[in-house]
Amino acid sequence: MRFDYSQELEDYRAAVRAFIERHGPGARKHVGVRAPDPDQVPALRAWVARLYAAGYLGQTWPAAYGGRPGATIEHTFIVAEEIARARTWGEIGAGALAAGAVLAFGSEAQRQRYLPRIRSGEDLWCQLFSEPGAGSDLASLKTRAVRDGDHFVVNGQKVWTTNGHHADLGYLLARTNPDVAKQAGITAFALDMRTPGVDVRPLREITGTSDFNEVFLDNVRIPAEAVIGEVDGGWRVANASLGHERSGVSARAVELYAQLDDLVELARRTTTAAGRPAIADGATRQRIGRLAALAHVTDVMSKAVRSRIANGTEDAADGPLAKVFFSEVNLAMTECGVALQGVGGMAVEGDRQAYADGWWQDAYLYARAYTIAGGANEVLKTVVAERALGLPRDKR
Amino acid sequence: MTGGASASAEHDELRQVVRKFLGERSPSHAVRRLMAAGEERDHEVWSLLAGQLGLTGIAVPERFGGAGYGPAELAVVLEEMGGALLVAPYFATVALAGQALTASADEDAMARWLPGIADGTLTATLAVAEESGAWDLAEVAAAAEPAGGGWAVTGTKLFVIDGHTAGLLLVVARAPDGLGVFAVDGGAAGVEAARLDTLDPTRALASVAFNGAPAVRVGVGRDTAAWLPQVLDLALAALAAEQLGGAARCLDMAVSYAKVREQFGRPIGSFQAIKHKCANLLVDVECGRSAVFHASAAAATGQPDAPLAAVLAYTHCSQAFTRAAKECIQIHGGIGYTWEHDAHLYLRRAKSSQLLFGPPARQRARLAELAGI
Numbered sequence A: 001m002r003f004d005y006s007q008e009l010e011d012y013r014a015a016v017r018a019f020i021e022r023h024g025p026g027a028r029k030h031v032g033v034r035a036p037d038p039d040q041v042p043a044l045r046a047w048v049a050r051l052y053a054a055g056y057l058g059q060t061w062p063a064a065y066g067g068r069p070g071a072t073i074e075h076t077f078i079v080a081e082e083i084a085r086a087r088t089w090g091e092i093g094a095g096a097l098a099a100g101a102v103l104a105f106g107s108e109a110q111r112q113r114y115l116p117r118i119r120s121g122e123d124l125w126c127q128l129f130s131e132p133g134a135g136s137d138l139a140s141l142k143t144r145a146v147r148d149g150d151h152f153v154v155n156g157q158k159v160w161t162t163n164g165h166h167a168d169l170g171y172l173l174a175r176t177n178p179d180v181a182k183q184a185g186i187t188a189f190a191l192d193m194r195t196p197g198v199d200v201r202p203l204r205e206i207t208g209t210s211d212f213n214e215v216f217l218d219n220v221r222i223p224a225e226a227v228i229g230e231v232d233g234g235w236r237v238a239n240a241s242l243g244h245e246r247s248g249v250s251a252r253a254v255e256l257y258a259q260l261d262d263l264v265e266l267a268r269r270t271t272t273a274a275g276r277p278a279i280a281d282g283a284t285r286q287r288i289g290r291l292a293a294l295a296h297v298t299d300v301m302s303k304a305v306r307s308r309i310a311n312g313t314e315d316a317a318d319g320p321l322a323k324v325f326f327s328e329v330n331l332a333m334t335e336c337g338v339a340l341q342g343v344g345g346m347a348v349e350g351d352r353q354a355y356a357d358g359w360w361q362d363a364y365l366y367a368r369a370y371t372i373a374g375g376a377n378e379v380l381k382t383v384v385a386e387r388a389l390g391l392p393r394d395k396r
Numbered sequence B: 001m002t003g004g005a006s007a008s009a010e011h012d013e014l015r016q017v018v019r020k021f022l023g024e025r026s027p028s029h030a031v032r033r034l035m036a037a038g039e040e041r042d043h044e045v046w047s048l049l050a051g052q053l054g055l056t057g058i059a060v061p062e063r064f065g066g067a068g069y070g071p072a073e074l075a076v077v078l079e080e081m082g083g084a085l086l087v088a089p090y091f092a093t094v095a096l097a098g099q100a101l102t103a104s105a106d107e108d109a110m111a112r113w114l115p116g117i118a119d120g121t122l123t124a125t126l127a128v129a130e131e132s133g134a135w136d137l138a139e140v141a142a143a144a145e146p147a148g149g150g151w152a153v154t155g156t157k158l159f160v161i162d163g164h165t166a167g168l169l170l171v172v173a174r175a176p177d178g179l180g181v182f183a184v185d186g187g188a189a190g191v192e193a194a195r196l197d198t199l200d201p202t203r204a205l206a207s208v209a210f211n212g213a214p215a216v217r218v219g220v221g222r223d224t225a226a227w228l229p230q231v232l233d234l235a236l237a238a239l240a241a242e243q244l245g246g247a248a249r250c251l252d253m254a255v256s257y258a259k260v261r262e263q264f265g266r267p268i269g270s271f272q273a274i275k276h277k278c279a280n281l282l283v284d285v286e287c288g289r290s291a292v293f294h295a296s297a298a299a300a301t302g303q304p305d306a307p308l309a310a311v312l313a314y315t316h317c318s319q320a321f322t323r324a325a326k327e328c329i330q331i332h333g334g335i336g337y338t339w340e341h342d343a344h345l346y347l348r349r350a351k352s353s354q355l356l357f358g359p360p361a362r363q364r365a366r367l368a369e370l371a372g373i
């Protein structure tokens, strides 16, 4: 069985690639960075709008909301792959996630209200799910939303909110019923981030940059019409939209290939103790060979997953499995990139000794995010064991 | 957590004293303040550490003002300093320069500089690595020429620990009669030092260019090849001790967190995935402790297997520390990925220490050689 794309899809890929080359925002996305600098945001809003207008984002939406008739999930994958290949920005924030929720569960009024502004780049969204006490165990979230006439009054704290400092709207989960099973009392909301009582405070990550935030919610009033789906039905909304993150699967393989090329280039340019180029050194060749194999496996695996998604035979464990595998290969690759630089691997961005302006050192630190964000690997492995292998369930 | 690589009650006592001192004087916020300001040390802490505790003199012979202990006691101190990520020129001054001067057995040199090291008034370092960054004597290209009654050193050293602040630089260079160690005053004419931007902001590394810098030869009359390699082995063993301390601290942080962080209604430490991670780290740390103890004891008594023991300790502890730092982040989840949490400072220290004396591949090759493979 082969997972290659048809000629028609490959032609589509060429068109996407040409489009990105021509209209792309230019700014190369720095490795691992999840949020743009504030001064990049206006141009990136325009870029997002352009991608939507060209039908490269949101193409599988119903035509009534701007979708492209005939578009399939494979087209979506191709766009994500090409954006990754160009190492540029795609959609900023959680717009796709929010759109997925609104399309699947929202009211007609919500669709009319939110979708056009996602398409125009006017509204950037963030994902307000995780809390200090609720990470892996998301369903235990404590942020409270209490009904008050035609509003809900929300109090609590969210954390690790990527792009929260740029976001116009937040896709929020809050507890509306504390007296039922934890999954049964959660409601999803669209929160206007400029509502009084919303306090966004930047957090710095391991590299010193600020991509994510803590968000404090103090008596925040959300109109009842901003409830997405049913009151107390938020868990279903959230789970369905988390599944939408899967278009990243094949883009990850593209990222690994790009890193692999960089690694080979690095091995050509550095010398071993014996004074030969590292690429000629047996141990180095083996190490890079192993990583090349892993990158290729990631690629074929993601293509298999992609084709299963396309024909509706996706397994519930596919996403977690791919994510665990990618994140670990990615770690191994960044380790190798730093190791190949020998003692010089200590030098970072800004130093004259630094190779490629410290790219690998940053990548090495940022790589830790992928084993935690979007589900920690330990938890995902349990999911894989239970869903794919049918092992007895852990108490949860 | 468990005690340490202690041979005796005396070591335990030393460890407790140092741990308490660093707990009070070098807590995380103090480390971060120095780090952010780019300062090489807190002078008050340094003078207490040197004066009240006598730690700068611990491995200096008594007749030069020290306590007369050796690598084993130094290892205990370094382990604690590694655990606290102390920002100070201690490793460079005491473990590198101090031990180098002592190993040189050069009476004049010892009398001239060891008392200052012992009482903390002199900071010093040892400059070995050049272009390749490796601590490999065969790669030394810096040159020393006789000049006037002394010497003049020319060449560039890289990744010199505290090289831009040290009062005394012991420079490994090639003289017409072979490899030698040359003492250069940090402020001398012809010395140009600049701090490098490196992964670990808690340890200053510098490039130091020497352009005919006036120098005094150390170890005159003795074949440098007879004692300098031993200095490098002592350095490896010392760094391994420091790494061990870092690894043990990461394990401590991870275990403490795993006990209190609850998800799914129970401490995450109750999940086997987390238990096994912690247990693996403990295995690493305990093995590292034995390796460090063995290496410093072998170095102290000049055993023939001291070089092997040193590389072994360094290789193992490099791995143990990097692994512990990574798992510490993972076990902390999102919090471990923040700048505010200390986990990344340990990862930065771990990764740089692993590379500092020559990357793992080189160390493994040397290990194989020393093991007669």
Ligand SMILES: Cc1cc2nc3c(=O)[nH]c(=O)nc-3n(C[C@H](O)[C@H](O)[C@H](O)COP(=O)(O)OP(=O)(O)OC[C@H]3O[C@@H](n4cnc5c(N)ncnc54)[C@H](O)[C@@H]3O)c2cc1C
Binding pocket: A126, A127, A128, A129, A130, A131, A132, A133, A134, A135, A136, A137, A159, A160, A161, A162, A163, A212, A369, A372, A373, A374, A375, A376, A377, A378, A379, A382, B261, B263, B264, B268, B271, B272, B273, B274, B330, B331, B332, B333, B334, B335, B337
């Ligand atoms: C870079 C980054 C960006 C993020 N962006 C967002 C965002 O935009 N919006 C948002 O809502 N969230 C975001 N997150 C949060 C992310 O989803 C959580 O960090 C993640 O779900 C883990 O939760 P936690 O950090 O609370 O760790 P915890 O759940 O506390 O986990 C700590 C450790 O315990 C382990 N553990 C927990 N439960 C089990 C179990 N049952 N079995 C075995 N091991 C277990 C974990 O694997 C981990 O090693 C982001 C996180 C990161 C790192």
